[in-house]
Amino acid sequence: MGGPGGRRGAHCAALGSWAAVGSSGAPDHEDARREMTSPPETESLGDRAAAALLGYRVGRTEAMSEFVREATPLLWRTVRAQGVAREVADDVVQQTWTALVGHAETISEPKATLKWLLVTARRAAWEAVRKGRADEVRRTELPDDDADASGMLPDPSPGPEAEVLQDERDRLLWGALRELPDRCQELLRLVSLADRPDYRSISAAIGMPIGSIGATRGRCLAKLRAVLTEQGETSWT
Amino acid sequence: MDMTDLDDVPGADEPLGGTDLALLARVAELSERVDPVPEGLVERSCFAMTLAGLESEVMDLMVLEVPAGSVRGDASPLETRTITFTHERxxxxxALSPGNLPGTVRVDGWLAPTGALPIVLRRPDGDLSTTADDDGRFVLEDVPRxxxxxxxxxxxxxxxxxxxxL
Incomplete structure (x- = not known):
């Protein structure tokens, strides 16, 4: 369950039959075609994002469908890290992908597509949180409605972890992760879903100092290891 | 702990190794278990991208009477669900309930402010159209899930x- 099934694949492929953006006379047409026909440059998610965008511009959407499948978990984690409730986060992720369609022609640097998506998702998430708070204020101003108001708050923590993390080692790791600053937690959750060359653009997208992570372990991961060592957990994997 | 506590973490400049990647893999796995990506989100996103070519304004979804702990993709298909969408205008x-035919849904809708407006339900297989009555009510019967x-x-x-x- 949860894996890419045939029906879903078929549906996502339907993106191809609908998408009609981009003019075939676009100057980067040839670049895109070369990008799409050469053996896929799959060393990083960022490269696949660039190839997907270039293909999409000329009406070839297979790579985009595949990229949506691959990068949706990354957007989900990004949006959830801003404190957006699950139900609303679903829409914010959709909204982010929709925004990519709207900006497909104007993203000047295809290599920056992944970073663009992450930044867009974060901003949309903040906006959703802001709106949620405004709604909450309006709701609590109604005298009859305060009893249930707490049920409408976006849940700040990712969920009932005690129930799903029965294993002691899992709980230690999760606990250590939760001790890190929020942005470190966000960074590690995101890079854990990407490839090594993507670390730089991910860290840039979430406002971590450039160079703090890349070919090196980086401060967040080093800190996580340090916390685990303090707890006496040495068999990390 | 804030970011300044991370200024001098030993090992930060060491190369990323197999142990680090394995640790990150566990972070990914635990994150997915604690806060799973909703089932079908990829498909909803793809369909939303497909529809995005059309010039329109997207409404916000407001959570109302959705079974506790569920996201739309997770909801039991047989339950009646009520969903409210808001927009400034x-x-x-x-309200979604089982349709007369197997595998279908009946959609009862209400618009506020009321108005006899054209309604289109856009689906991957094609569109279904109706018009709200003067009270803003509309019904779409036997819509495939x-x-x-x-x-x-x-x-x-x-x-x-x-x-x-649906």
């Missing part, structure tokens, strides 16, 4: 809902 409430987005023709710019799973 319009609110749409829909699956992805859908409602579009309400109002003024110059139609208003659409996010993609949901």
């Amino acid at each position: 319009l609110t749409v409430m829909i 699956g992805l859908a987005s409602l579009l309400v023709e109002q003024d110059d710019v139609p208003i659409t809902t996010p993609v949901i799973e």
Whole structure:
């Protein structure tokens, strides 16, 4: 369950039959075609994002469908890290992908597509949180409605972890992760879903100092290891 | 702990190794278990991208009477669900219940403010159209289950809902 099934694949492929953006006379047409026909440059998610965008511009959407499948978990984690409730986060992720369609022609640097998506998702998430708070204020101003108001708050923590993390080692790791600053937690959750060359653009997208992570372990991961060592957990994997 | 506590973490400049990657893999796995990506989100996103070519304004979804702990993709298909969408110009409430035919859904909808407006239910297989009555009510019977987005023709710019799973 949860894996890419045939029906879903078929549906996502339907993106191809609908998408009609981009003019075939676009100057980067040839670049895109070369990008799409050469053996896929799959060393990083960022490269696949660039190839997907270039293909999409000329009406070839297979790579985009595949990229949506691959990068949706990354957007989900990004949006959830801003404190957006699950139900609303679903829409914010959709909204982010929709925004990519709207900006497909104007993203000047295809290599920056992944970073663009992450930044867009974060901003949309903040906006959703802001709106949620405004709604909450309006709701609590109604005298009859305060009893249930707490049920409408976006849940700040990712969920009932005690129930799903029965294993002691899992709980230690999760606990250590939760001790890190929020942005470190966000960074590690995101890079854990990407490839090594993507670390730089991910860290840039979430406002971590450039160079703090890349070919090196980086401060967040080093800190996580340090916390685990303090707890006496040495068999990390 | 804040970011300044991380200024001098030993080992930060060491190369990323197999142990680090394995640790990150566990972070990914635990994150997915604690806060799973909703089932069908990829498909809803793809369909939303497909529909995005159309000039429209997208409504916000407001959570109302959704079974506790569920996201739309997770909801039991047999339960009656009520979902409300809000927009500055319009609110749409829909109630979903099993249709007469197997695998179908009946959609009862209400618009506020009321108005006899054209309604289009956009699905991957094609559109279904109806018109709200003067009280803002509309019904779509025996809609096949699956992805859908409602579009309400109002003024110059139609208003659409996010993609949901019927």
